[in-house]
Amino acid sequence: MTVLITGGAGFIGQHLAARLSERGVAVTALDTLDEQVHSDPEASKRRFPGEVVVADVADPASFAHFDDAGITAVVHLAAETGTSQSMYEQEHYRRVNVGGTVNAVEAAHRWGVPIVALSSRAVYGEGDPVKATTEDTPHRPLSVYGETKSEGETAAIEALRGEVPLTIIRPQNVIGPGQALHNPYTGVLSAFLAKLKAHEPLTVYGTGEQTRDFVHVKDLAALIDWALFTPIADESNVRILNCGSGVRITLNDLARFAVAASPDGPVEITHIEVKRAGDIDHALADITRLKELGAPVPQWQPADAVRDFIQASWNDEGADPSVWDKALDELAERGLLEGDK
Numbered sequence: 001m002t003v004l005i006t007g008g009a010g011f012i013g014q015h016l017a018a019r020l021s022e023r024g025v026a027v028t029a030l031d032t033l034d035e036q037v038h039s040d041p042e043a044s045k046r047r048f049p050g051e052v053v054v055a056d057v058a059d060p061a062s063f064a065h066f067d068d069a070g071i072t073a074v075v076h077l078a079a080e081t082g083t084s085q086s087m088y089e090q091e092h093y094r095r096v097n098v099g100g101t102v103n104a105v106e107a108a109h110r111w112g113v114p115i116v117a118l119s120s121r122a123v124y125g126e127g128d129p130v131k132a133t134t135e136d137t138p139h140r141p142l143s144v145y146g147e148t149k150s151e152g153e154t155a156a157i158e159a160l161r162g163e164v165p166l167t168i169i170r171p172q173n174v175i176g177p178g179q180a181l182h183n184p185y186t187g188v189l190s191a192f193l194a195k196l197k198a199h200e201p202l203t204v205y206g207t208g209e210q211t212r213d214f215v216h217v218k219d220l221a222a223l224i225d226w227a228l229f230t231p232i233a234d235e236s237n238v239r240i241l242n243c244g245s246g247v248r249i250t251l252n253d254l255a256r257f258a259v260a261a262s263p264d265g266p267v268e269i270t271h272i273e274v275k276r277a278g279d280i281d282h283a284l285a286d287i288t289r290l291k292e293l294g295a296p297v298p299q300w301q302p303a304d305a306v307r308d309f310i311q312a313s314w315n316d317e318g319a320d321p322s323v324w325d326k327a328l329d330e331l332a333e334r335g336l337l338e339g340d341k
């Protein structure tokens with residue numbers, strides 16, 4: 001039993017690989033070790049509990065490399081993940097996120113093995129301020145990232161025609177130890193961490209009353225593990241699952257949880273009236289389907305997940321807080337920022 005994890009050297013991939021290998025499942029990664037994600041690519045490679053083949057998912061030949069490797073299942077995680085960055089690197093995002101997904105499902109089809117592919121809640125676009133979003137909600141992505149995830153889902157279903165089991169998981173905001181600390185295009189919490197370590201005020205974009213659903217990475221890894229080894233009951237051979245904590249918190253709550261978790265004492269929370277292109281106001285997963293299918297439900301509450309991230313990452317080398325300011329300047333120059341910095 002060997003699971004091929006595309007993007008396996010990244011945040012979610014490392015947690016999943018550790019979990020699988022702890023219980024004797026062999027893992028192999030296919031990953032470009034992208035510099036925007038990996039400040040020390042060799043360290044990421046060493047941390048992965050199996051072979052890391054450095055190759056691009058957008059190139060079909062990368063999968064041909066594994067044709068005789070006895071792969072028994074595929075988890076497709078490799079993607080470009082920056083919502084605002086996707087608005088100006090559209091072609092590249094399409095090539096990696098849609099093209100890469102097609103290549104991954106075609107490989108799974110050729111090998112006759114199940115595939116679990118990570119999509120995103122970004123396919124839904126704006127969420128409802130009150131109701132949670134179910135898996136049947138129509139796709140209305142607001143970012144090119146969300147569009148590529150939506151197109152990737154459709155392409156995967158069409159390419160497989162139900163001939164091998166396909167699970168599509170749409171995570172909300174995933175947090176936990178090991179998330180990229182340097183990538184200014186993802187992860188508000190990494191920005192908060194950098195500010196807390198510099199003992200500077202946390203900067204919240206907008207009023208901070210926007211809502212999100214933060215899920216701990218270990219809860220997502222448990223769900224992927226379940227999906228890999230639990231047959232799909234539906235005759236379509238396709239299973240689509242939300243993944244979130246099912247708990248709504250505001251960005252102001254998030255900032256308060258981060259401050260409360262800081263080993264270095266409190267800092268102020270400030271607001272700037274900006275909105276980045278592609279950003280949404282509200283998000284919350286309806287996780288009824290997970291419960292109905294007997295899938296593992298989230299174990300972590302948001303405040304505990306935030307504390308786990310801040311405290312586990314405190315001594316890791318992070319980015320200077322100015323990288324987030326520079327990313328905002330870059331968006332402003334490209335006309336992708338509403339409001340004044």
Ligand SMILES: NC(=O)c1ccc[n+]([C@@H]2O[C@H](COP(=O)([O-])OP(=O)(O)OC[C@H]3O[C@@H](n4cnc5c(N)ncnc54)[C@H](O)[C@@H]3O)[C@@H](O)[C@H]2O)c1
Pocket residue numbers: 006007008009010011012013030031032033034037038055056057058076077078079080081096100118119120121170171172173174175180
């Ligand atoms: N982290 C979240 O909050 C979140 C939320 C929803 C969906 N997702 C999805 O989960 C998946 C994994 O995300 P993550 O948070 O672990 O991100 P990550 O950036 O930490 O990991 C992605 C990995 O893919 C690799 N990669 C990038 N382009 C590649 C390419 N062309 N070929 C091969 N490898 C490539 C990177 O080097 C990295 O190791 C992605 O598909 C992402 O869209 C993540």
